Amino acid sequence: MKLLRILGLIGCLLLIAGCGANTVTRGSTVNTSGGDDTAGDGFTGMEDSVIDTESEYAYFSKDYFDYEIGDRVFFALNESALSDVAKEILMDQADWLQRNPDTTITIEGHADERGTREYNLALGARRSEAVRTFLLQQGVGAVRMSTVSYGKERPFAACSDETCWSKNRRVVTLIEETAGS
Amino acid sequence: MHLALRVVSLLAIISFLGGQGLAQSRSDGPLQIEINEGIIQLFPIAAPQFIAESAGTTKQAKDITDLILSNLERTGLFRIVPESSHIGKITNFDSPVQFSDWKAINVDVLLTGAVAHGEDGNLVVKIRLHDVFAESSLGQGVLYRGTESNWRRLAHKISDVVYSRITGEGGYFDTRIAFISELGTKTNRTKRLTIMDYDGANVRFLTDGTSLVLAPRFSPEGDELIYTSYRTGKPSVFRLNLRNGRETRVLDTPDMTFSPRFSPDGKKVMFSRTTRGNTDIYETNLATSEASRITRNRAIDTAPTYSPDGRSIAFESDRSGSTQIYTMNLRGGNVSRISFGDGTYGTPVWSPRGDYIAFTKQVGNIFHIGVMLADGTEERLLSRSFLDEGPTWAPNGRVLLFFREEPGERGGPSLYSVDVTGRNLTKLDTPNFASDPTWSPLR
Numbered sequence: 001m002k003l004l005r006i007l008g009l010i011g012c013l014l015l016i017a018g019c020g021a022n023t024v025t026r027g028s029t030v031n032t033s034g035g036d037d038t039a040g041d042g043f044t045g046m047e048d049s050v051i052d053t054e055s056e057y058a059y060f061s062k063d064y065f066d067y068e069i070g071d072r073v074f075f076a077l078n079e080s081a082l083s084d085v086a087k088e089i090l091m092d093q094a095d096w097l098q099r100n101p102d103t104t105i106t107i108e109g110h111a112d113e114r115g116t117r118e119y120n121l122a123l124g125a126r127r128s129e130a131v132r133t134f135l136l137q138q139g140v141g142a143v144r145m146s147t148v149s150y151g152k153e154r155p156f157a158a159c160s161d162e163t164c165w166s167k168n169r170r171v172v173t174l175i176e177e178t179a180g181s
Numbered sequence: 182m183h184l185a186l187r188v189v190s191l192l193a194i195i196s197f198l199g200g201q202g203l204a205q206s207r208s209d210g211p212l213q214i215e216i217n218e219g220i221i222q223l224f225p226i227a228a229p230q231f232i233a234e235s236a237g238t239t240k241q242a243k244d245i246t247d248l249i250l251s252n253l254e255r256t257g258l259f260r261i262v263p264e265s266s267h268i269g270k271i272t273n274f275d276s277p278v279q280f281s282d283w284k285a286i287n288v289d290v291l292l293t294g295a296v297a298h299g300e301d302g303n304l305v306v307k308i309r310l311h312d313v314f315a316e317s318s319l320g321q322g323v324l325y326r327g328t329e330s331n332w333r334r335l336a337h338k339i340s341d342v343v344y345s346r347i348t349g350e351g352g353y354f355d356t357r358i359a360f361i362s363e364l365g366t367k368t369n370r371t372k373r374l375t376i377m378d379y380d381g382a383n384v385r386f387l388t389d390g391t392s393l394v395l396a397p398r399f400s401p402e403g404d405e406l407i408y409t410s411y412r413t414g415k416p417s418v419f420r421l422n423l424r425n426g427r428e429t430r431v432l433d434t435p436d437m438t439f440s441p442r443f444s445p446d447g448k449k450v451m452f453s454r455t456t457r458g459n460t461d462i463y464e465t466n467l468a469t470s471e472a473s474r475i476t477r478n479r480a481i482d483t484a485p486t487y488s489p490d491g492r493s494i495a496f497e498s499d500r501s502g503s504t505q506i507y508t509m510n511l512r513g514g515n516v517s518r519i520s521f522g523d524g525t526y527g528t529p530v531w532s533p534r535g536d537y538i539a540f541t542k543q544v545g546n547i548f549h550i551g552v553m554l555a556d557g558t559e560e561r562l563l564s565r566s567f568l569d570e571g572p573t574w575a576p577n578g579r580v581l582l583f584f585r586e587e588p589g590e591r592g593g594p595s596l597y598s599v600d601v602t603g604r605n606l607t608k609l610d611t612p613n614f615a616s617d618p619t620w621s622p623l624r
Contacts, residue, residue: 078499080458113586116527116541116570117396117617118440119497119504121409121416122453122460122481125437129458148415149437149455153393158367160567160588 062175065096073131075169078115080126082134090131093173094138105140106174107131109149110156112165117151124149131171223260224347225287226253229271230264231294231306241304241332242296248336249292252354252380253343256580257605262288274307283313290319292343303328306335310346320346333382334624341623353575354379357621358582359397359406360596362386363614367590374408374421379620381610387421396440396571396617401447403621407431409439418452420467432465432472440483445491451475453483462496462513475513484528488535488555495519495529495538495555506540508555519557528571531555533622534578537601541570541583550583552601563603573620582609584616 057064065071070093073086082090097103109128111120128147136142157164228250231242253259269282274295283291294308305326310319323342327335334355341352362375371390374397377383387406388394395416397408407420418431418441431450432438441452444464451464454472460481465472476482480500487494495508501518504525509516520526524544531538537552542562548569553560568586575581579601586594593614599606609615 113568114546115504115525115543116484116497118453118483119481119499119527121395121437121439122455122483125455125460126458126481132458147458150393153370153372153395155368158590160590160592 059096060100065093065173065175069093069096071174072170072172074166075127075171077112077165077169078123079169080123080130082130087134090134091138094135094140097135097140097144098138102177104144104146104176106176107135107145107147108154108172108174109147110154110168110170110172111152112168113152113155113160114165115152117153121149121151124151127169127171131173135173224258224289225260225262226290226292226343226347227262227264227267227283227286227288228292228294229267231296231308232271232274234274234295234297238296238298238304241329242294245296245306245332245336245339246294248333248380249340249343252337252340255380255607256344257600257607258348262286274309278311280311280313280316283311288313290347294339299326304332304335306339308339308342310343333378333380337379350579351577351623353577353580353620353623355624356576357403357624358596358609358618359387359399359621360584360611360618361394361397361616362612363593363616364390367592374406375611375615376406376423377611384612387423387426396619398442398619399621400443401445401622403624405443405447406619407441407443407450409441418450420450431467432463432470434472438463440485442486444487445489451485451487451494453485462494464511475509475511477513486529486531486538488531489533490535493555495531497527497529506538506557519553519555520560521557522560530572530574532574532578532601533576536578539572539574539581541572550581550599552581561603563599563601564597564606569597571617573618575620576622582618582620584618586616 057068070089073082073089097105107128109124111123125147128149132145132147135145155168156170157167228246231246233239233242250261254261266286268285269279271293274293278291291311291313292308293311294306297305299305303326305324307322307324309322312319325335325338337355340354344352356379357376358379359374359376362373364371372394373390374387374394376385376387393411395409397406399406404423405420406423407418409416410419412419416437416439418438419428420431421428431441437455439453441450443450448468449464449466451462453460454463459479460483461477462475462482462485463472464475478498478500480498482496482498485494485496493508493510495506497504498507504527505518506520506526506529507516507518524542526540526542528541529538536554538555539550539552542549542551547565548567549562550564550569550572551560551562563581564583566585567588569583572581572583580598581601582596582598584594585597586592594616596609596611596615596618597606598609
């Protein structure tokens with residue numbers, strides 16, 4: 001996700017006029033040259049520009065984590081292996097968590113409605129553990145993370161076909177507490 | 182007992198041959214159940230409205246008679262010969278029965294009864310069963326006494342006697358069903374532990390819906406429920422004493438615990454416990470709270486169920502790569518896979534008779550409830566839908582309850598019953614969506 005945004009920004013750098021017009025209409029400051037801490041979030045440079053022009057949320061906010069990085073990763077049917085896309089999102093999550101050391105998270109594992117209640121509880125636990133292990137490897141402290149499985153009890157999407165099932169086979173990283181919030 | 186024996190052998194035939202075409206010869210007399218192309222010739226029974234022997238019991242007599250007939254009809258084994266076609270009238274409980282009147286309308290068994298108020302004000306119900314063709318009583322007369330408010334239980338107890346004398350099997354009418362009531366949208370369901378009588382009467386909510394609750398199971402005495410609750414934030418096994426309402430946690434651990442079941446003696450509980458994402462089966466002694474690990478495997482091992490003799494366990498595991506049913510001994514040894522058909526198999530539940538194991542089976546996008554013998558042979562599917570799950574046995578091992586979930590955003594679960602033969606699929610009435618049924622023992 002972040003990689004895509006950075007690639008997008010490089011595209012902007014090559015076609016400054018078009019991008020600038022675009023971002024201005026969103027009401028953001030354009031600062032493609034970097035250098036100033038325009039967002040006031042303690043960061044400067046390229047990354048600051050990315051945040052400022054592409055996100056409506058402050059980097060440290062829970063909203064940024066939930067919507068810009070993405071609070072969830074998805075799984076194939078009956079699987080708990082992390083896809084490449086999932087790993088990228090989790091690396092960004094880990095990055096954010098490293099920079100927000102006072103947050104704790106609950107890692108919620110979910111399954112789609114196909115399968116028995118018991119199996120899905122166990123499968124959700126497997127998935128949340130896969131995410132926990134990955135975040136641990138990325139340097140997120142074990143004491144900051146807890147896991148819970150909801151099995152098929154808390155679907156995100158309600159329809160009964162693959163378009164919804166694929167959204168329900170997920171692990172959601174829930175930010176529990178942020179210092180100063 | 183001539184009658185009972187004949188019907189028993191017929192029930193055995195029904196259970197082994199399922200819905201396949203079968204015709205019994207009529208040579209052994211008129212008392213028989215015939216199966217033809219899956220259709221059973223129902224057993225004709227008549228029960229004229231019970232006699233009100235004391236003033237002010239007419240309504241009770243009618244209600245009790247109606248409920249008994251409704252119970253028998255719901256079994257799918259009996260044909261109730263309606264009062265409008267009766268020739269003979271029963272006006273006195275103790276007068277001899279004119280059997281010819283009942284033979285003439287092809288009634289096999291006649292049930293007569295009387296209701297009175299006892300000296301203490303309680304209801305007293307007497308019944309007698311008559312074998313019409315043998316022109317004799319079927320067992321002794323039976324007398325039940327109970328408070329007015331308990332008239333339904335009196336009717337259920339009588340139904341159990343009638344069913345059991347005619348079929349030779351135990352009854353299942355004076356029982357309760359615990360289940361999960363579900364309210365709200367599919368993405369935000371409130372779940373409440375709920376209990377009702379077998380026939381849907383006396384619904385009572387046992388939890389308030391603030392915590393998610395799942396999959397209750399009755400204790401062997403029927404006085405406790407064990408289930409999974411999110412009360413602590415994580416799935417944990419709790420037990421609830423139905424007499425005093427006390428709820429206690431079974432194992433104090435930060436790990437997730439779920440899918441509990443009582444041992445047949447009620448002293449132990451087997452359940453799943455998840456450590457670092459790995460789910461294995463554990464058993465805990467309720468007196469000492471000591472937990473011992475039964476399976477040790479990187480696969481998902483869950484849904485354990487004891488055999489009624491308490492010596493074997495059936496459970497589900499995905500150790501082969503897909504979810505299948507296995508049996509093992511109490512120490513986790515002698516593991517053997519018993520399901521080998523298409524698709525995946527889960528939630529095994531051992532019949533109280535010890536013969537069958539019921540299960541949930543998924544083939545592609547279709548779910549079934551089925552039964553197989555404990556060695557995995559004689560697999561038979563009893564239902565088929567978008568999502569059928571979670572079988573539980575009637576105390577006599579002849580009938581199963583499960584839940585069926587309708588697909589879609591507005592879909593939800595309902596309870597269904599089905600005979601072990603696959604006949605008589607019936608939806609149960611519940612106030613809300615209902616899932617995860619567990620059937621109590623006889624009270």
